Amino acid sequence: MTPPVFDAAAIERVATTDLVLDAVRDALIAHAKGQTTVPPPLHLQFPDADGDCHVKAGLVTGAHDFTVKIATGFYRNPAAGLSCQHGLVCVVSARTGQVRAILDDKGLLTSRRTAAAGALITHAMARPNAATLAVFGTGEQARLQVAWLAGLRPISTVLVHGRHPGRTRALCEEFTAQGHRARPASAEEAAGADMVLTTTPATSPVLQAVHVRPGTHVTGIGTDMPHKNELPPDLFARAALIATDDHEQCLDHGDFGHAVRAGATTATGDLPAGLLLDGPFARPDEAVTVADLTGVGALDAAVASAVLRELAR
Known part of the structure; x- marks a missing residue:
């Protein structure tokens, strides 16, 4: 029998913020405790088209399903009126090996999974009174990270640093329309915020460690392939606490x-991000902390399974 195919519109209706946050939190904790199976991701690059493709698989121990996901990022697409992100998720029974469903999500679940992971880790690792947020990048993840983190804690000011002044101003206007106090910022000013999120496909660091103030938390989410690099090595030298979503992946290409x-x-200088979500931990107010997130297949599996359960109702 041909498995059902669900389109992005149907998936978006059920992939609520709460559903995705809960699934990602639980999967990160399970992954930190060794309760997942995640093979190394497959990477393809398309330099002539400024694109890349990731194939990731994952299983949470005891789950009825596992997933295989294709996710692409083609960074010239906006000039043609297309989204940068596309892809789909194949949900497979962990009992019979039969394909249960195809989630033709056009990259939606990857975007929301990434937003959830970034928001959860940033909220957990930042100082309780951290209120200023800087985002490097002006794409979809910059939008989502601000929105999802703002749902977890108050944000007083949003600083946006982008390569293109027009896009930077436009994103600030969007944030302002959503009720945030937002403005463009230089890389130096943005690096001095209480919380810093980097959301770019950069191949060299987007900020300087010297500009990061004591007490700041920095989360990098863009370095998901070996040729990418957002955060400078000397920032990690300053960090009192380093968290990774997957040790081996982050060591290989984060x-x-x-x-x-x-x-x-x-x-061995890192801790699993999921452990920091599983209970309280000590964080000196003056400490610099860093999270490196490369995207874990078990999170995709948890989100896809939760979405499929809702679609089946």
Whole structure:
């Protein structure tokens, strides 16, 4: 029998913020405790089209389903009126191996999974009174990270740093229309915010460690392939606490790995991000903390399974 195919509109109706946050939180905690199976991701690059493709698989121990996901990012697409992100998720029975459904989400679940992970980790690792937020980048993830983090804690000011002044101003106007106090900022000013999120496909660091103030938390979400790099190694040298969503992935192709190879930190200098979501931990007010998120297949599996349960109702 041909498995059902659900389109992005149907998926969007059920992939609520609460559903995705709950699924991602639980999956990060399970992953930190070794209760998942996640093979290394497959990467393809398309330099002539400024694009890349990721194939990720994952299983949460005891779950009825596992997933195989294709996610693409083609960064010239907006000039043609197209989204940068596309893809689909194949949900497969972990009992019989039969394909249960195709979620033709056009990259929606990847975007929301990434937004949830970034917001959860940033909220957990930032100082309780941290209120100013800076985002590097002007794409969909910059929008989502601000929106999802604002749902978890008050944000007094949003600083936006982008390569294109027009896009930067436009994004600030969007944030202002949503009720935020937002404005463009230089890289130096943005790096001095209480919370910093980098959401770019950069191949060299987008900020300087010297501009990051004591007490700041920085989350990088864009370094998901070996040639990408958002955060400078010397930022990791300053960090009192480093969290990674997947140790091996971040060591292989994350900003954490770049820092280890540069000698700025050790290969055992990180903690699983999920452990920081599972209970309270000590965070000195003056400490710099860093999270490196490369995207974990088990999170995709948890979100897709939750979405499919809602679609089946």
